[in-house]
Amino acid sequence: MNESQSVILIDDETDLLKALRRLLKAEGFQVACHTSAAEFLAAARPPSPGCIVLDESMPGMTGLDLQRELVAEGSTLAIVFLTARGDIPMSVRAMKAGAVDFLTKPVKDKDLISSIRMGLKKSADLELNKNEVDLLRGRFETLTDREREVLKFVTQGLPNKQIAASLGLVEQTIKVHRSRVMTKMRAESLAQLVVVAERLGITSQES
Amino acid sequence: MNWVIVAWTGATSASLMLAAIHLFVWIRNRKAWASLMFCLMAACTAGMAGCELAMMRVTDVNQLGAILQWYNLSRWAVTLALIGFMHFYLGAGRPWLELTVIGLRTLALLLNLFVSPNAYYSSIDGLNRIIFFGQAVTVVEGIPNPLMLVGQVSMLVLAAYLVDTTWRAYTAGAYNRALRVGSSSVFFVLALSLQTMLVLWGVVEAPIMASLFFLGIVGVMAFELSEDMLRSTRLAENLQQREVDLRRERKLTDAVFQGAPGLLFLQSQDGVIRRWNKRPANPSEVIETKIHDFFRKEDHPALSESLEKTFSEGSANFELDLLHSDGSASRHFFSTVQIEIGEKPHLIGIGIDVSAEHALGLELALQKEKLARVSQIASMSELSSSLAHEINQPLAIILSNAEAAQRQLELPVPNHNELRDILKDIVAADIRAADVIRRLRSILQRGQPVLKPVAPSSLLNNVLRLLKTDLDNSGALVSKKIPKRLPNFLADRIPVEQVLINLIKNALEAMHGNGTRGKSLILSCAAEGSGVRFSVRDNGCGLPESGDWIFEAFHTTKPTGLGLGLKISQTIIQAHGGRLWAEVNKGRGASFHFHLPLRPETT
Numbered sequence: 001m002n003e004s005q006s007v008i009l010i011d012d013e014t015d016l017l018k019a020l021r022r023l024l025k026a027e028g029f030q031v032a033c034h035t036s037a038a039e040f041l042a043a044a045r046p047p048s049p050g051c052i053v054l055d056e057s058m059p060g061m062t063g064l065d066l067q068r069e070l071v072a073e074g075s076t077l078a079i080v081f082l083t084a085r086g087d088i089p090m091s092v093r094a095m096k097a098g099a100v101d102f103l104t105k106p107v108k109d110k111d112l113i114s115s116i117r118m119g120l121k122k123s124a125d126l127e128l129n130k131n132e133v134d135l136l137r138g139r140f141e142t143l144t145d146r147e148r149e150v151l152k153f154v155t156q157g158l159p160n161k162q163i164a165a166s167l168g169l170v171e172q173t174i175k176v177h178r179s180r181v182m183t184k185m186r187a188e189s190l191a192q193l194v195v196v197a198e199r200l201g202i203t204s205q206e207s
Numbered sequence: 208m209n210w211v212i213v214a215w216t217g218a219t220s221a222s223l224m225l226a227a228i229h230l231f232v233w234i235r236n237r238k239a240w241a242s243l244m245f246c247l248m249a250a251c252t253a254g255m256a257g258c259e260l261a262m263m264r265v266t267d268v269n270q271l272g273a274i275l276q277w278y279n280l281s282r283w284a285v286t287l288a289l290i291g292f293m294h295f296y297l298g299a300g301r302p303w304l305e306l307t308v309i310g311l312r313t314l315a316l317l318l319n320l321f322v323s324p325n326a327y328y329s330s331i332d333g334l335n336r337i338i339f340f341g342q343a344v345t346v347v348e349g350i351p352n353p354l355m356l357v358g359q360v361s362m363l364v365l366a367a368y369l370v371d372t373t374w375r376a377y378t379a380g381a382y383n384r385a386l387r388v389g390s391s392s393v394f395f396v397l398a399l400s401l402q403t404m405l406v407l408w409g410v411v412e413a414p415i416m417a418s419l420f421f422l423g424i425v426g427v428m429a430f431e432l433s434e435d436m437l438r439s440t441r442l443a444e445n446l447q448q449r450e451v452d453l454r455r456e457r458k459l460t461d462a463v464f465q466g467a468p469g470l471l472f473l474q475s476q477d478g479v480i481r482r483w484n485k486r487p488a489n490p491s492e493v494i495e496t497k498i499h500d501f502f503r504k505e506d507h508p509a510l511s512e513s514l515e516k517t518f519s520e521g522s523a524n525f526e527l528d529l530l531h532s533d534g535s536a537s538r539h540f541f542s543t544v545q546i547e548i549g550e551k552p553h554l555i556g557i558g559i560d561v562s563a564e565h566a567l568g569l570e571l572a573l574q575k576e577k578l579a580r581v582s583q584i585a586s587m588s589e590l591s592s593s594l595a596h597e598i599n600q601p602l603a604i605i606l607s608n609a610e611a612a613q614r615q616l617e618l619p620v621p622n623h624n625e626l627r628d629i630l631k632d633i634v635a636a637d638i639r640a641a642d643v644i645r646r647l648r649s650i651l652q653r654g655q656p657v658l659k660p661v662a663p664s665s666l667l668n669n670v671l672r673l674l675k676t677d678l679d680n681s682g683a684l685v686s687k688k689i690p691k692r693l694p695n696f697l698a699d700r701i702p703v704e705q706v707l708i709n710l711i712k713n714a715l716e717a718m719h720g721n722g723t724r725g726k727s728l729i730l731s732c733a734a735e736g737s738g739v740r741f742s743v744r745d746n747g748c749g750l751p752e753s754g755d756w757i758f759e760a761f762h763t764t765k766p767t768g769l770g771l772g773l774k775i776s777q778t779i780i781q782a783h784g785g786r787l788w789a790e791v792n793k794g795r796g797a798s799f800h801f802h803l804p805l806r807p808e809t810t
Contacts, residue, residue, distance in 0.1 A: 012680055013600055013604070013676065014676055014679070014680065015600075015601075015604045015635070015676065016600065016603055016604045016607065018608075018632065019604045019605075019607035019608040019611060019629075019632060020607050022607070022608065022611035022615075022625070022629060023607050023608075023610050023611035023614065025611075026611050026614035026615060026618075027614065035680050036680075059680075059681070059715070059716060059719050060719045060720075084596045084599040084600060084603070085595075085596050105599050105600070105602070105603035106599060106602045106603035106607070107603065107606070107607070108606075108610075109607070109610040109614075
């Protein structure tokens, strides 16, 4: 059992929690149970990647409320909704907010398990993406202010001469800055640098 | 100038003139018998005066005899006319007295005809010329005839008759007429009798001058009759004024009638309308308009009943459709009262158009009915959706448990303990599902609730068992307050349990945001009055506002839910003849109570 098999069940119906835990455990998942959203939030965050199987209609904080909270937090946990009383507007809202699936009770084990696997994969992807971005951000942090300015202009596709004119420097200085940026960001080509800048969300900052 | 001729011819012409006037009056008004009698009397008086004047100038005894015959005829007629006048004018004479006078007078007339030379004198000695008022007139010289007494007696009886008639008229209320006509005629008749006797017995020397006395009576009568005429003229004038007043009054009432809104009518007891302000929709074949013509045939019995009630009780109020002359109809409110007109019971009624209010009332009723239907449908849908949810839970539990068991069995070494637990849970969930279905069936089976004796404690315990999961999850501190001795009550168990479940679930939701304060749920039951009271008390967020409006359909304070739970609960409790109410706690939270009678009144 590795960590990528972590499933979190949140439902106010304890008997169902029990049944689902048995099922998922037999399937080889690592299962944690909570009877309310508040209880889940109060507990320590489960390691990512992981998939939450979430009941929508619970007293107090509903499933959608919890989803909103987790999205705002930037969590990489995937969410599969499992509800007894699901309607279309509710499912649309859930899916728009990034839910993997919206299942209704009673659920077939195959459907639930395939959704959970999808969720775990999505969570892992999110996690991976998050790790890469963190790495790139770390490299970006090593740049000086001037180098960051140069990076911005370069990724906008401006030639050295024009960048020099904009910053009030000679073209030769810009060339030096540019090669340093390439080195620090470990970019082998201009195209690679542009992709990195895009993932960090730098190009969009046009001011 | 001969004064005697002037006096007697004057009397004659005056009498004739008066006779002519009243003859004319009688011709114009044939019912004026008094005028005819007066005319006759005046004419005969003129005749008498003529005869007397002739006798005063006679020179031959034979000629005198002939004149006396005419004279007697005139006096007979005068007497008859006088009696006739009194009879018609005063209308108070005794018939037998009248007949006696006429009889005696007729006898005197006949005696005069057959006795020689006449009834006044047994023998006539000759004719004397005497000086009367400075004029020489002829008087008869002779021995008075005792038969003359008949005439005198007749005069006295006449006088007696006149006195009697006058008195009777006076006491009957005709004071002025009796005094003037009656007393003057009595006076003149008596005076005439006296004068006649004095002359006949030779005490006084004078010619026969009875006509002058009768002229006196005629004068008084003429005065009286003209007085009557004046009075009738005045009366006519008054009448005219009255008529003008009446016409004005009539115009006013017409204006009132025509101006009245709706229908205003006056009818007699036989249902015929005397006055009304509207044309009836279906005028009846006969000339008379009946109030029924304003109404539809099928409304006639109700109308008749109300009208009869008006006549028997004095007034009535009712509401019916009034037909208009264009065939349309509109709802009117009628108020009728009984009034007396000319001592006959009549009915005056007014009808005011209330079609707008009526339509509004109908629409309101319709809307209410619609709302009731909608809320019924909604409550059914809410009920079925909540039951679907409740049945889905155990099904989901069973399915997942069964699938888990299948996986266990596929393992090389299945965990038997695990399998046993799974099967136990499956059985429990199955029982739960069956219970939900049983409830659903009992709710859907509308009609007479099945009343069975229910022990309050067992009801409460059953509900707590059903809600165990919810209560455990909520973490609320549940305390029960049930006295040992409580009477059983008759109820349909499942709906009442459902009410308690609803109230407890509401309480749990109300306490959801309690946080560190902790949740406290107090369930109690007590005998109260002739019933049992259940109470659910929480320390949650309480009621938004106190008032019955929380029991209204579609009212909700929860983000989910249709707001029918309390409404349905109330319906169930009311169906048991009980009462459901809420109150805000002094500290925190709210309490819901319901009171059920031991035996609901089955109606």
